Amino acid sequence: MMRRRVNLRMPALGGQGAVTAAHIIATAADYEGYYAVSNPFFGAEKRMAPAESYARIGIEPIFDRGEVVYPDVIMVFHPQVITMGKSYTMPFYSGIKKDGLIIINSDEDLLTEEDKEYLASLNVKVLNFNATKFAIDIAGTELATNMAMLGAFFGAIGVVSIEAIEEGIKSR
């Protein structure tokens, strides 16, 4: 995925660490020599209430800020984002750009036929990945869900080095 700019949106629930994830992504990209900006959605999020964060990565200076209205990548941190509509946008993929990517923390397929048709029309790839289960299995705690999601992201886009990712995690 080589674009002039990659805009990333991460709908999650309060307490899942999506803000941290966005900052790690941006820091890593910055370390790697890209331009990068990250920010959370601007709310007073409580545990279990909707929360969202964003990262922008590019090859020229980035002025744009605020919530990502037209994302290239969407990472859904919690199934309730979809099943209970705990999302800042309805549907959660609103604004997704052509050839985009969606990663959902779930084994199960949560999309309707309608959703799928629409996404297919934009050539958006959808990846189901149970990050929570992965976190429990590997790290022994569901609190590592955000790290697992990060892994999936970096794996999928593959432009940032391991060293940079470590730098991003350290700087938190």
Place this chain on the structure above:
Amino acid sequence: MMRRRVNLRMPALGGQGAVTAAHIIATAADYEGYYAVSNPFFGAEKRMAPAESYARIGIEPIFDRGEVVYPDVIMVFHPQVITMGKSYTMPFYSGIKKDGLIIINSDEDLLTEEDKEYLASLNVKVLNFNATKFAIDIAGTELATNMAMLGAFFGAIGVVSIEAIEEGIKSR
């Protein structure tokens, strides 16, 4: 004294009743069929501190308001207005118009030669009248000083009827 408008300024000390006097004058003039407006100087006057009030009388609607900067008549309610400079303008007669009138509550002549020359150049008449003494003599209290000053004013300009003056006093 027949002018399209008569503007009256009354420098006094807090507690002397100059505000009441202005209102009586204006009410009386209104009753008599003139256009009239009165107002105090806009301060938080304490007993013995400078205080000032104003009245405007005319034969056409009066829009002008606020302190009288260019008076036709000045009534000085207390000698300290002159001797101790307890006046909002320096000298107390600043802005006086040609052919104007000044009434001072004092037997004594409190003006300097310079003052006199200037006032003479504008053909301003100066009347010394010990209203306080008059008030004590006639009403038995120095608190009637403002009434005595009023008397002097109405006497000097002579355009408002006794009935109107009574109306003005009643309306307070």
Place this chain on the structure above:
Amino acid sequence: MYYVAQVINDECSKYNCKQCTLFCPEPNTLMYSDNEHHAYVVSERCKGCALCVYVCSNLLKRNAINMVMPEVHANK
């Protein structure tokens, strides 16, 4: 965050207690059924705080409620 409460109906039915229903912080979530003689959890409403478990297990030693990982159902 990822768990919800579930009453072990048979355990609960041994008592006529209702205590946990008073301490759940969520409204309309942990209720009692007189017919079935046990408490029950409206799991979409449960936030998984586990206070009910504290009440039932730690305070009352009844161990009639526990936390489970819920199944995710597509909202199709």
Place this chain on the structure above:
Amino acid sequence: MYYVAQVINDECSKYNCKQCTLFCPEPNTLMYSDNEHHAYVVSERCKGCALCVYVCSNLLKRNAINMVMPEVHANK
């Protein structure tokens, strides 16, 4: 308003009291002269409240200060 206080020096000198100087509400107005053994009024500063008379006459019954109509002097 139109009066100021004046100490009756001879009366005041009978006492070594200074009481009125403490109760005058005006600063630097009613002072005491040790040399001349009596209080004195700086009359330009006096506001004529007559509290000194209350102190000297009503409270102390000394009647050594009273209110007078001041002379007006042109400030030429």
Place this chain on the structure above:
Amino acid sequence: MKATTEQVQYNRAGQRIVSPDYLLFEAPRTKHFMTGSEAVKEAVKRASVDASVSYPITPQSEAAHLIGELWAEGYVGVYFRGESEFGVMSELAGCALAGARCITTTSGPGTLRAMENFPMWAGTRIPVQLVLMARGVNTPLSIQPDNLEVSFLLDTGCMIWYAENVQELFDMILAGFIVAEQPSVHVPVVTVVDGFFVSHTREAIMLPPDDIALPPYDPYRAPLPVIDAEVPPGRYMRDPFVMKSNYISYATHASWQWEVRAAIERSRPFAKHYLRGLIEEFGDPEAEIAFVTVGTAAAQAKEAVRLLEDEGIKAKVVKLKTVRPFPIQELREAVKGVKTIFVPEFNVVGWLEREVKRYLYNHSQADIVGGTRVAGGMTMPPEVIVKEALQYLGKEVKHVI
């Protein structure tokens, strides 16, 4: 509640209820002589007011005292002194939310102390009336007239009206309730006068009888439910969605703000009717010199127009009675053909000049001059206005001052 010939209705003070038009335009009037503060009392007395809360500050205190007297006399339902202007404006919000027709008064520092309440009022859509008797704000302290504070209120979402004199103040207060309470408007109205120049000046005023009054406020016609537990709240609050969840809050907040401004726009026809136009013109309609002004500056400018006439120069005054809504079309119309516009103001910043330039940008070629400016409390002598105008125009200053 309509007052028809068949069925005479009375308010809780025992006054006969008449239509707003009757009270403002038709009822016989008699002449009185009084101050602006007293005129506030007379207006409130005829306005079936339910509640007022006061706090002292010069120059509005007297008006507030007099409203208190109306309470003691049974004309006002609820009245008390609050702890500060911040408290007062919040107490008044409570009164209005509970369904009362409300009025209060303040000045200068009081306005700023209460500041956070005004956008809250507007957003809460309560048709509260604030009579603002403008004075200077600290620092340095000044208790004298200066209308800088009005600048701070322009963007609060309240309607801003401006009365020139005692008579206009009386009439505007009555009109204020009527217009603010229209279901399609229902936002607060700030009725401004210059402190002292109007509040403390005694002049002639024509008043309708005091045994008639406006129809009482009907909270059940309000666009938002009244907080009285007599109507369903649903799951609703005055700032509803915002706290319910963040993700629709921005849209709500934005649309709500737009709606408040739209409500002000919708007030135009009502204001036009009850104020007899949003502007008043004085002087020579053909003049190429115009003074665009509000309040006392308009009064002073009128005297200046007379003086200029004496000098053989044609001029006119365009007095704005409302600043929010701003009489955009009326102003553009009124200054057609005008070559020089002076905007005399009682403040140092020239907020009215800014408004005038904004709305005349690309709608007039006239020179717009921000002056005469007076601040801190002095009057604006007509002689000075004339002198400054003539100097600007390069004309000889003949008139003696």
Place this chain on the structure above:
Amino acid sequence: MKATTEQVQYNRAGQRIVSPDYLLFEAPRTKHFMTGSEAVKEAVKRASVDASVSYPITPQSEAAHLIGELWAEGYVGVYFRGESEFGVMSELAGCALAGARCITTTSGPGTLRAMENFPMWAGTRIPVQLVLMARGVNTPLSIQPDNLEVSFLLDTGCMIWYAENVQELFDMILAGFIVAEQPSVHVPVVTVVDGFFVSHTREAIMLPPDDIALPPYDPYRAPLPVIDAEVPPGRYMRDPFVMKSNYISYATHASWQWEVRAAIERSRPFAKHYLRGLIEEFGDPEAEIAFVTVGTAAAQAKEAVRLLEDEGIKAKVVKLKTVRPFPIQELREAVKGVKTIFVPEFNVVGWLEREVKRYLYNHSQADIVGGTRVAGGMTMPPEVIVKEALQYLGKEVKHVI
């Protein structure tokens, strides 16, 4: 206190004192990655700050916490949490009067709660710095970015500066102290950023080392005596004549107010130097389309200019770094030849559009369009700016969104 090579001086935190020019322009810088709130900390750390008082409100709280940490670390002399924004701004006034270099932060409702303090600050001539992280004001409640509140501050007598991003915020805070404390200026400075868009956004920033710092504030160079009982008070107070006698108060109040505005004018050369100009231009200098903006709206407009470029349309951004003083000449110069000016803003009222029209009245023939407008907290997508602009210009909207 000059830092010469001969004599190295240190502030009370043990940092080496360097000249403002050295700190801002000459010291070597290294890249860091942080939020706007963290950048506030970095700036304060290098500013020899004496005192700060805080009150929590989103989105400024974090910046305030971090200043507190600097206090705990010994970089700031006095720090505490006040009881409300009203209290905080008054406490800070006390700190400044007593001779401290002061900074605080607030947002939206906090600004309004403290409102009365700002003209008081200006009139008291204290060079306090307020970092304002703009957010919406009630009602309805919104914690999200919206810069309506800036409109309320424009006429307070404070300087108003506006930073676009994390880097600019850092530099402006340092420059703010230097300019505000000039003896010929000596008024407060409000350094605005859009809340969240800057406070909570993490991006790259170049920082000078943190063992150097600005020269400490010298209260004895202030134009008014510091309240420390070390200099003669005479018979003097910060609002002197006013209370001494009414009769000179109006003149005092007026001249004092004029002087505050004159002080802001006198800040121009200093601001120009330390901010490297009062405006920044981006895009095609010859463009006939210009976006005149501040803050985040400038950032978004820059992206829009890029998109327009993709569409083959030339446009530029004129970003104002200061609003008070307003860059009048700079703006007039920058829009020479421009046919259409858009003023995108993060509020419903268009206060910047009003300013732009005021200052361009009779100085430009360009069409001035108040838009794109976003309020209540949403971002302003460049795609939307482009769409609205093209629609206004009657051009085809090719760009996909």
Place this chain on the structure above:
Amino acid sequence: MSFKIYQVNEDLLDVVPQEIKDLQFRSTFNNPKRGVLDLSYHKELIEEHSLCAGCPESMAFRYILASLPAPEDTIIVNSTGCTSLVFPHIALHTVHSLFGNQNAVASGIKRVLEWRFPDKVKDVVVLAGDGATVDIGLDCTLQSFFRQEKITTICFDNEVYANTGGQESGLTVKGHVFKMAPKGKQWNKVPMWQLAIDSGCHYVARLTVSSPKRVEQVIKKAIYVAREVGPTYVHLYTPCILEIGLNSDDGLDEMRARDKERFAFFEYVTPEAEEVIARVKEEGLL
């Protein structure tokens, strides 16, 4: 009394959402004997909320709402804070205005309702956090007590500004390290209950919300006294588990620990209030 406003038009019953119908058919209105024991069965007046999982403030909300003697004629005034995330979900008239002005708004509402409905009982209850009540809102709070407003003020004391991320408040205990108090708070917790007593409240209580029944008793007393006598004040300890670093199931334990010390149950009653309470007890409403 107007609980009828919750009755849905019969013709609409099939289109109205279940949660609204539940309010009509499964809630407890029009019954002054309602209480916390209803919580096990009945539809509550809070639909849901977005407070943290396990937050004791939520428990307090449930108990208070269940204990109102006349919810159908109760107006709730709140302030900004975590609690304000609950109000939009409450099926009563609730008002949010500004942070800290809650007692001023409530005063206005109460007085106007007394004027508009002289023959009806309308209870006005203020619910706000410690920051709202004791810091920024202290003037409005105490002045409403001084003025003898007939309202009940309930403070949710979580000893911190929670909603803004954990800053020291006036009710934080001395020495505790929070944001804006990085060296630990330098001064004592404000004894708000004492200030309430000296400011003219007729019923004052201090407690944790560890005992639902006790909360019910206190709330009922406070409301009945406010109706007839004057201001009443209830100070509830509702710890912010998030900011003091507790797990979501620790809140009750924390409160039970404090029951034995700082927040031992404390009640103050003036003689006029005593009379009302005695009468209400006799009537079986307490």
Place this chain on the structure above:
Amino acid sequence: MSFKIYQVNEDLLDVVPQEIKDLQFRSTFNNPKRGVLDLSYHKELIEEHSLCAGCPESMAFRYILASLPAPEDTIIVNSTGCTSLVFPHIALHTVHSLFGNQNAVASGIKRVLEWRFPDKVKDVVVLAGDGATVDIGLDCTLQSFFRQEKITTICFDNEVYANTGGQESGLTVKGHVFKMAPKGKQWNKVPMWQLAIDSGCHYVARLTVSSPKRVEQVIKKAIYVAREVGPTYVHLYTPCILEIGLNSDDGLDEMRARDKERFAFFEYVTPEAEEVIARVKEEGLL
């Protein structure tokens, strides 16, 4: 200590006005034993004022200024009200800012002076009316007590808003008819001295200003305690003769009458304060 700032340059002595020279040669600086007895002889620190003739506030001012232990290092913070007509005439550093924010401003000043001059004593004294202290300024006042600011707060209680023409204040007694209370005040006078105690003041006194010596003692104790321990509060009854309709010579009589009832002298001292007072007495400064 900086009383030298009052010393006029010798070369300028002949052009400096007498009143300034008097400050240098006839005032009592640099002497902690100064007191009200100096009033009979020495140049006062108030030059003149525009309060009403006979106003007891003026007497209070004279006593307080004469009693400051270190006027040359004292900052006075005031508020809006009748008292604000006096401050421009005081030969010390005085600050007026806004109505009711006096204790906030004073807190800032005190803390910065402690930071700037760690080795010097700088006394910060607040002087304000009842409206400023107890109504609009209550939050700032009490919070400065809570925060344990080392300042002395003096309230001039004339039981009314005098400067704005006589409106009811929180310190007006119940039933009194004033403006804005046309049916008489509906609620009790606020027991501010009690609130000061609850709020953490270490020395609290309530008295009229009928006895200059007593005022001196109280002011000195309050300042010495504030220097070392924490906030102190002095509540002075200074009746507004104008608004209660007394003659200009009635003020003293009115205060002497109240000395026997509502304003009977009352003092509260914490143990820490007691210690300081005892030591200062030993040093002969009290």
